[in-house]
Amino acid sequence: MPSAKFEIKRKCKCCGATFLAKTLDSWYCSRKCSQKAYDQRMAEKKKVEQLNAIVTQIPDARDYISVQEAVAIFGISKDTIYRLIRKGKISAINIGERLTRISKSKLEEMFPLREEPIDRSKPLPKFYSMEPEDCYTIGEISKKFGINDSTVYAHIRNYSIPTRQIGNYVYAPKADIDNLYKDVVKL
Ligand SMILES: [Zn+2]
CATH class of the missing domain: 1.10.238 (Recoverin; domain 1)
Structure with a gap:
């Protein structure tokens, strides 16, 4: 079976351009866009601090x-x-x-009182459930997404998806796998 090449195609959260994400956590097409988004978050945070200072007075x-x-x-x-x-x-x-x-x-x-915007500069720690019911086996992934086992293993390595072995089966979290193949484009 020829091994298909897969890439994660995403829309840059800053400029909207389509780009190929190198990792599951890549959200911006370029350093420039990720810097711009960071600056915006910082400016938003500063504004909230200024508003809070006014309120307390x-x-x-x-x-x-x-x-x-x-x-x-x-x-x-x-x-x-x-x-x-x-x-x-x-x-x-x-x-x-x-x-x-x-x-x-x-x-x-x-008006209800102002709600503080969520501080997105600190992403929540990622929790993986590695319980078998929250995971796919490699075979299940291969079947569900029509990708051969070795390609699945390559993606798991490339995108740092955690795995767990129980007996003869290797498990990977469903949420991460679904996210990985959600916006996949077959090249
Ligand atoms: Zn961009």
């Missing part, structure tokens, strides 16, 4: 807050706040130019 007892404070507390945009003011949905007082104050308790009725 607002006394609980004070009801009238600035637009900037409302952005920090509720995670809504300035545009949204000004639109609500224009529509008369929230009352605002102007204590001078650029010094609009709006009611925190009124906003609380309308």
